[in-house]
Amino acid sequence: MNYFTNLIFKHGIWAMFFIILIEYACFPISSEIVLPFSGAIASLQHINYFVILPVSVIAGLLGTSFCYTVGRVGGGALIDRLVKKFPKAGNGIQSSQEKFIKYGGFAVCIGRLIPLCRTYIAFIAGAAKQNPITFLICSFFGITVWNAVLIGLGFILHDKWSLVSTYYARYKDIILPLTVLIVLTIIVRARKKKSPEAETETK
Template sequence: MQSIIDLIYEYGLPSMFVIILLEYACFPVSSEIVLPFSGAIASTQNIRFTVILFASVIAGILGTCICYSIGRYGGSPILERIKRKFPKSKKPIDTSLEKFNQYGSFAVCFGRVIPLCRTYIAFVAGAAKQNIITFLVSSLIGITVWNTILIGLGYTLRENWSNVGSYYHEYKAIFIPLIAFLIIILILRKKFFKKIKT
């Protein structure tokens, strides 16, 4: 992880973009570290919050689309292959499948903030052949909310950015329902305005 931090220090926004993309593409990088640190570095380098947030959301969408594509073209066999190759992934994949079967597109939003789901929810959505537009919209909402919170905390705390991860783990019982509530409000608001237009 230290080498990733060094890369962000040295190359700034381009390295943040690539590392966030890799994190959303399921490379072993923790968003609870990368996103707050990216926010802290952006703050110290006088990069606007909207710029780093926009870059992070685009990176997240591109990264999660890689996983979605693998799931879509590999189908259920790819999920079984991942579970066999990485036994620790069995529980998160099964949890993601369960949530997806229960909540569909909502699960893609919520999965961004639930530790057991966030890594594999895009694979599951792809394997389930979820409509790409629905997947992208759901992902956009979830990724934007998640990145706004973590990057925003890092941007605000700056030198104390490393505390974000510990705060999240300590208060996730509050954070997850709160973020889920925000996502629901955003989705309902969008549907409400769509109804008004029609």
């Protein structure tokens, strides 16, 4: 991890873009460390929050698109191989599959906020041949919420950014359901606002 922190210090926003991209492409780096640290460095280097956030979202979309493509090409056989090769990942993959089967595209959005599930959901969506546009739209919302919160906290805390990962590990059982609830509320309200408009258009 020290290598990546030094890289961000040296190359700034471009290094952040690259590291966030490979994290979303399932490279073994913790987003709970990378994103707050990126926010802290952006703040210290006077990079606007509303510059680093879209950069991180684009990086996330590119990284997760790679996983989606691998899943789409490899299909169900790839998922089976992953479970056999990494038995410890079996529970996470199974949980992601169950959520995807039950909730479809919605699972891609919410799955971005759930550990383990967020790692494998792109492979599963690809293997299930989910429409790529639907996948990108759902991923966009989930990635934006996740990145906005973690980068924002790092941005605010500056040199105390490591507190984010510390408190996240301690209180994730409260933080995650609360975040999912907020996202669900936003989606439901958006749908309610949209449905009266659709009714008036049909009339």
